[in-house]
Amino acid sequence: MADIHVEEFYKDVAIALAQLYATFPRRTNLFVEDIAGPDEPDEFGLHSKRHMACFGALLWLQEEGLLRYVDTIRQEALDQAVLTREAFVRLSAPAPQSLARKLNALPEEANLPASVQQDLSTYTHLLRAALKNGSSTRISLAVQAAFFTDFSAEGLH
The missing domain is CATH 1.10.10 (Arc Repressor Mutant, subunit A)
Structure with missing residues (x-):
């Protein structure tokens, strides 16, 4: 901790x-x-x-x-x-779905429109979901993922 x-x-x-x-x-x-x-x-x-x-x-x-x-x-x-x-670019970028699932930021329903899925996959959504949850562990992971992860390691430029 x-x-x-x-x-x-x-x-x-x-x-x-x-x-x-x-x-x-x-x-x-x-x-x-x-x-x-x-x-x-x-x-x-x-x-x-x-x-x-x-x-x-x-x-x-x-x-x-x-x-x-x-x-x-x-x-x-x-x-x-x-x-x-x-x-702005980082917060707007899509986060890995595995991370979003780990932070429980993605709903289980797979039949969402593509535009909604895209909005729910961003780093800013991860931050908002973690804040809404209130778990300090989730908040820490979301901030670390958004700003302390190398773009090139994820294939994003």
Whole structure:
């Protein structure tokens, strides 16, 4: 089992990327509270470790080239964030069906229209299904598969 901060990181990343994909190509503000939950700064105005970890995950996504933003809004949000081309292409790409089945992201019914099957086979669908399920293991696997798997190893370019 991973350390709790790593599981929270994967969940924060999945939520942020799902939000950005849902609004792509529009720019949107990514609020830490929408991802990590409400936070009450202490008597010195400092945020909790959880809040700062989520904010750090958002900054890390930018440093790794998965999102862009115009500015930060204090330590509360990223102003006018959008997915990069690399992240959009990866989230839109079909995931291996074996992975989708492993994460229970594909319904058992095989008589779905081709367009629905295509939508259900993307990495973004895997992230959404894992988030809906709530299992930290599934969320971690979905994020790892989406961004830490080599495209060339899957025959995708």
